[in-house]
Amino acid sequence: MLYTTRILLPALLVSLLAACGGNDNTTPPTRVEGQETSPTLSAGGDQQGAERSTIELRAMVQNTDQNSVVAYAWFPASEETVFFGDAGRSDESVLNLQLPQVNNDTSVEFVVQAQLSSGTVLEDRVQVTIQNTFDNALPVVNTNALPIQADNRLMASACDSTDSDGTIQTYQWRNETLNIQYEETSCNLNVQLPNSPESQTYTLRAIAIDNEAGLGFKLFNVTTPQRPANTAPVIQNASALPEPVRPGETLNLQVNASDADGDTLFYRWTQTDGAMLEISNADKAMAQVQIPPDLANQTLSFRIEVSDRANFQTSVSQRSVDASVRSNTSSNAGLLECLQDPTRVGCPLAGLLTAPPLGAQQPSSAQFSAGQCTPFYGGGVNGQGYSHLLGAMHEHTAYSDGQANTDPLQVYQQTRERGMDFVMSSDHSDNLAIPLALPDTDNCTDNPLSCLISDPDNLPNSLTKWRSTLNQANQVTGESPGLFTAMRGFEWTSDRFGHANVYLSKHNINAKLGPGYLVSMDLFWQWFVLSPQLGGGGDGLMIFNHPGREDALHGALLQIGEGVGQATRMAGALNALNVFQQGDPAYAFNDFKYVAPADYRVVGLEVFGKGDEYDTDGKFGSWYGHALDKGWYLGPAGSEDQHATDWGGSSLPKTVAITRANNQADIREAFLARRFYTVAQNENALRMTFEAVQASTRGQQRLPMGSRIGTQDNTVQFEVSVRSTQAMDPLQGMSFELFSSQSGPSTNEAQRYLPLQTQTGKNGRFTVSPADGKNWYFVRVKRGDRIVAVSAPIWIFKGSEPLPECAAL
Template sequence: MKRFLLIIIALLVISLAYGQFEGFNLYFGNLHSHTSYSDGQETPEYAYDFAKAVPQMDFLAVTDHAHYFEQVLSDGRDKFEAMKKAARENSSGTFLSIAGFEWTATGWGHINVYEAPDWTDRNKSPNLDTFYSWIESKKVLAQFNHPITMFGIFDDFKYYPKADKYINLVEVGNGNWSLGDTISPEMFNAVRLALANGWHLGITVGQDNHKANWGAANDSRTAIYSPSLKLEDILNSLMKRRTYGTEDNDIIVEFSGNGKPLGSIVYDANSLNLHLKVKETEDDPIEKVVIYSKYGIYKSFDATSNIFEYSEEIPVESSYEFFFAYILEADGQEIVTTPIWVQSSSNKYLYNPSIYPANVKPGETVLAKFVVSNLNDSCECFTVYLKNTEGKLLASKELSVGPLSVEEVMLNFTVQSEKDNVVLFYLDEELAFRSGLTIRAGSSLNILLDKTHDNFSMNSREILKATINNAGHKIVEAERMLRPADFNNKDIFILPLPGTEGFFEKLKILQKPHQAIIKNFVANGGTLIVLGNGVPISQKIKDSYNDLLKVLELPITFREPVSSDVEEISGITFDGYRELVGAGSVYEGTYEKGRILIFAGDPFTDKVIEENKKLLDELLGIEKIVVPET
């Protein structure tokens, strides 16, 4: 759809005072820290008092690990109750102390809970299902912490609509090192996954202090727009996601849509009037601003000033959209805003579809996988339609989804032509998503490269892969174990003999079931290319590949290596070669409907492939060698 854009980028000093932010103050602080009540230092009283004196620290949440709360303090007091009491006694009109705890279940992930009437831990709530149910029953604010593989990313942020009401925050950055580089690519990408999966989350950055440096560890902060520092106002603002996460402790960011501040959900809008204003001190210029949507990068701007302004009227295409801003300063500090969501009031949504394989040619079947949700309070029946841009129906499925529930859906369809290169996903009549397919010419080739037998030089095939893909063909690697399904829709199978890589001889042997799979592939019209090499392999391994040649009724046999050096033989440059009894350096034959090529050496490693342009042209019709950038 053609977009009519109004883009204003103003690099001048301007007042940051949109109407939608009137009545709000901007506060900076830390929502993630620990004391000696778990595995940190000092007491909550000490932590709150320390943080009060740190510049740009308006609030601190102490969130000790809940599994430590079973132990009472040395004076007999309950840790959780003592922490809540300390928070109330250390708050003032200029500083807010927040009491919380961290549910710690590494593998699943870590989650903070704020101002709860009681607590639970990994022993009482051992998995996400039970903990989400606990949060829902208590109706308390919660935050996903440091979503990285080391700690857990919450079952890949599988969407739970009931928990989405209360888990309204997520850390995009975490750390208490002095450099302050707390926003990591892994956390940023995990947050994008959570948003794509349906979660509505306010963006935060936490210091996760375990030393006595609450707020002083670095400049990383969570910024909150709130009417005041009163506890009820701050909790309400956090519930409504009026936040941004920042490595800079004084940057002012205003992000809004259709007159509503960041964190808002705009319903049934035909367009979104998106506004972003950023203001920094004069000695701290902005370098880049990126606007993200559910599809990825929507717009990117270079900047050189300490002030940035952007405004655009964006047509709303689908029933579920969101936009957020990423800001990079010249000194490397990063800032990420909470999104603005635009949604249909139908409360029926489709999230983050994938189509596999995404690179196909007409006649091949693909699988579309996605999740649909029903956020209504009653069961809903609706139909999912997959169409191309001309309205042709590709697949459909009728669904009945319970209240506040999700359902995973899988649909197969066969690609008919190049017109199917964009797939439109509909829920009833509402467009939910558009996803692209790469559709190659019908004459293009699907090539399978074996990587299941510790094959020779497998980490040195990048030029081969780039060259094949650039020519309009498709090459994929068979990994772990060779299976019949790997050969579906394949035209060519490249089988390099094993090399010196790997440790287990058994993995290098071409087992009889694998020989049978390859035989069947060739018999049905596939092309087999076997590559020799010049490195020693055991007799048992060598015999297994010669057994394949016998199964294919070929009058040739691999013997011992002749040379491991680069050698040119009969116009082909090999990266080492071995004796091929019954042939010279190349044997070409057939078996039933298929074609077979056996090479004494390997002409397709990165070391020699550029010398074999003529061979690639003869075999695959490839005229250009492509060397990928390193």
């Protein structure tokens, strides 16, 4: 019987709960022979009522003893009834019936079932007589259906139906086998039945409703044909995202499959390896797995089976997917971890116990370099689930020398409104600890006090600018979680060595309060590698700002050197000892002198800023290439360096981070991985990829910009592409220039950084032969003759074994 199956689901659930320990008493209570009374269910006495009236049926369970009632189900005993759909059904002890119109006195039998906690199902029946009291003849429904062909298309008609004393106003169509009502309200039905290679019989109900709201119906059956041949489904792709998944997150399992015959597909997800977890919606194309908070650093394997047969006995396609569970990114370490390894990042003594900041030029075994590991990227699924997030960086307000009467909150709100995915502000640290502002005096005519006080409307914020900046960032991030991330930073400012932004640090340092301003950068580097628990910047990320711009002393020394050189040449003397010939040795961060302990968290260098492209004005034609050759592991940043109020403006360069999610932890991870690139002014819609293509046990693996790859292969292949988020951008005149440590000033007569290879179009492929040891490669994207994007490098270590995965920091 069709409707009696409705009780099976709650019955099955209750049975499973009982089997899993729903009752702790494994031994039944002691009973005295002859005193037991079996539980009973009563549906009450038979009832009658006039059509269009309401009656109530109530079930009563007695003598339940130790058991309780966990579920009820009311339903008609027969399909041939005036009650259909949800009418005449209830999962409560009470059933309220709205009696329909009838042509004659009509009796309908109802079944009620009660499920006890012991698993016992009780049943009783009651009869309801509907009295014909309203003078209205019900419609007479006549149906016909065309034979169903191989496409399982059902075409039926009830247009020959009649109503003797009125008119038929509308029609309804139900598939009782599938328990669905179709949307069609005319007398013709044209619907697609589920495709299946096997013959299926469906019971349909055609319903006609007259002008007095009277219902007539007819049940009829249709049968789909048996298909002699069947094609198994094809799985296009399957994934487990996000990748990696963090403890406490939800892992989404998804499969895309198709069937050439158009059959209905059935799905079955199972776990094959790793800590066994429950899979929700395991019979759907998209399933979910909740990762426990204490599960980390292991791989979970799953298998998806797709079939066009519900029993999965034939025509099954399957595929396996892996999910990498990785610890949450954090720079904090526990007491026990610090006792076991005092040099661990995040421990108070970490910065004190590493090598001196200006010591060896290459990291020792006790120091951690970005070149000693490779960032995790999608567990071999080629970046599925990673997004390209557009960010505005290097923003200023009246908290330092930006526009008067502005604060970081305005920066964060405006960049969010302008469509940025993230923003990093960086007011100068020179006056973060004092309430004074240093704006352009031309902006102070309306409120002269704003030339003296950073926030005259909120004096407490002026006294706590560093903390207030963080509070404002957290406020705006909290308003759009997962959609926008605001982050705090500061700008370290030396007019001799240069400027640098430090982001996401707990503390800040002022160059003008120590020798870092003019004498030595040692104090800054010592602070940068020191644990934040001791007031250091060991949790921050650093980017070299507008390299070469702070050149006042350097330029003066060059002029002196040129004058001395001319004089000595005129005198016929040697000028080899002229210390001024090379300018200031401190220029451009001591000529980008490599500082090993800072290596891992010095992540970038600005190549675009304000309205300029900085890089090609650099030493040997590329500050970027020069810094990479000095040993740094850097990605390119786009700097707005905005001191007015055009934060997030389209005419300013941007930085794009490739991340698994939009939150501070994952954006931080992307910068540590050097998985970011920059787009030029007026190119905010541009997106690019730069990947190394390698063969692996799972097929072709694509490793993104920022990867550090150890290989024994003699050649390496790169692929690069560009696209636009603006559909109307034709991307005409695009080209790619590949730069390398093999194309620098020591390898060519021009003594400049020149492209190693060039490709034109929207996609390009490069094959290179790396030299033994360390090699770096990055791409400049051009639109015509203009540089419009720059990628982070990919580092190749020729002759090395594959590098270990970088730990979460």
